[in-house]
Amino acid sequence: MNSVLESLGTRLARYLSMPRPMRSLAPSPSAQILRDTLQTGDVLLVEGHTRFSSAIKYLTQSTWSHSALFVGDYLPHNETNASHCLIESDTTQGVRSIGVEAFKDLNVRICRPIGLTEAERKQVAEYAISRIGDQYDLSHVFDLVRYLLPTPPVTQRFRRRMLALGSGDPTRAICSSLVAQAFESIRYPILPIIEENSVESGACHGCVEEVLHVRHYSLYTPRDFDVSPYFEVIKPALPQNFDFHRLHWAEGDEEGGDGVEAVRRVVI
Numbered sequence: 001m002n003s004v005l006e007s008l009g010t011r012l013a014r015y016l017s018m019p020r021p022m023r024s025l026a027p028s029p030s031a032q033i034l035r036d037t038l039q040t041g042d043v044l045l046v047e048g049h050t051r052f053s054s055a056i057k058y059l060t061q062s063t064w065s066h067s068a069l070f071v072g073d074y075l076p077h078n079e080t081n082a083s084h085c086l087i088e089s090d091t092t093q094g095v096r097s098i099g100v101e102a103f104k105d106l107n108v109r110i111c112r113p114i115g116l117t118e119a120e121r122k123q124v125a126e127y128a129i130s131r132i133g134d135q136y137d138l139s140h141v142f143d144l145v146r147y148l149l150p151t152p153p154v155t156q157r158f159r160r161r162m163l164a165l166g167s168g169d170p171t172r173a174i175c176s177s178l179v180a181q182a183f184e185s186i187r188y189p190i191l192p193i194i195e196e197n198s199v200e201s202g203a204c205h206g207c208v209e210e211v212l213h214v215r216h217y218s219l220y221t222p223r224d225f226d227v228s229p230y231f232e233v234i235k236p237a238l239p240q241n242f243d244f245h246r247l248h249w250a251e252g253d254e255e256g257g258d259g260v261e262a263v264r265r266v267v268i
Contacts (some may be wrong), residue, residue: 013092013136016051017021026107029236033098035070035085037110037236042070043179043225045085047107052091062112062132063107067176093207094135095128110234111224111225113188121187127185131178180220190231191215191224 026047029037038044042085045064047053051067068088074096083099116124180190181192193215225231 010092016089017092017215018051019049020051027237028105028107029151031100031104034103034108037139037234038070038072038085038100039112039121039125040070040074040118041113042234043048043111043231043256044103045111045222045226046069046219048133048220049106052262056221060221060223062221062226063221064226067179067222067225069125069128069182070095073131074122074125075129087125087132087178089134089136089175090138095131095133095178097132098127108236110236111228111231113155113183113231113233114189115241116186117175117258120188123186124182127182128178133137134178140230176220176222177217179225188230190220190228234260 009077018174030192034044044067046066046068047057047063048065050065056065057063066088068086070086075081075087077084084097086098086102086233088096111169113124183190226233
């Protein structure tokens with residue numbers, strides 16, 4: 001029975017992973033610019049164009065449907081992965097290493113953890129690398145069926161829980177859960193549950209102490225790294241020393257082909 005469910009889950013996952021024709025309004029950075037901008041420990045958020053992506057973006061009310069962790073040169077390289085520098089969890093392929101070229105023509109954003117030492121960045125990277133080869137349990141067909149509806153009829157309060165459905169096995173990693181576990185390995189906060197306790201002492205009356213509680217890794221979504229106060233947002237498509245005065249606007253063209261004003265960007 002389990003082999004039948006595994007086979008059905010594999011077919012369903014492939015169907016859901018097929019790209020759909022969709023156009024993003026945001027410009028995509030070149031692979032070289034993206035590679036030069038990324039630092040070890042950075043989280044790369046991606047606006048995907050698959051059926052998976054549509055459901056995740058709806059459930060999280062976010063632009064981002066996928067996340068990957070940049071590990072840079074900490075990843076051992078060989079002839080087959082010479083350009084690889086990111087670790088991601090793919091539903092059909094499992095946890096694997098990839099290069100920045102995998103996200104060509106997609107809208108991306110970099111979320112950079114603040115205050116990490118090089119040793120801590122290395123620990124986060126090595127944790128993700130150690131998970132390469134882990135697979136998603138495709139026999140959990142119900143977990144895949146929920147993505148067939150790009151806008152499932154689920155109320156706001158249950159959307160995050162819907163994404164967290166699964167076997168609960170930490171070796172069955174999905175996307176942001178893997179990245180969250182990597183940061184949990186060094187006790188770095190993403191969106192912890194904060195409890196406020198009153199502190200009464202001779203030196204401080206009416207003070208409040210914040211106690212952080214770890215949120216379960218299965219509850220994290222790509223959006224959480226974007227809204228976390230502990231990650232800096234980096235936009236790789238924004239040129240260094242950007243000066244809007246240097247933009248070259250088209251003359252005599254009231255509107256562009258998409259109903260927006262036309263502008264030509266000169267990259268130096």
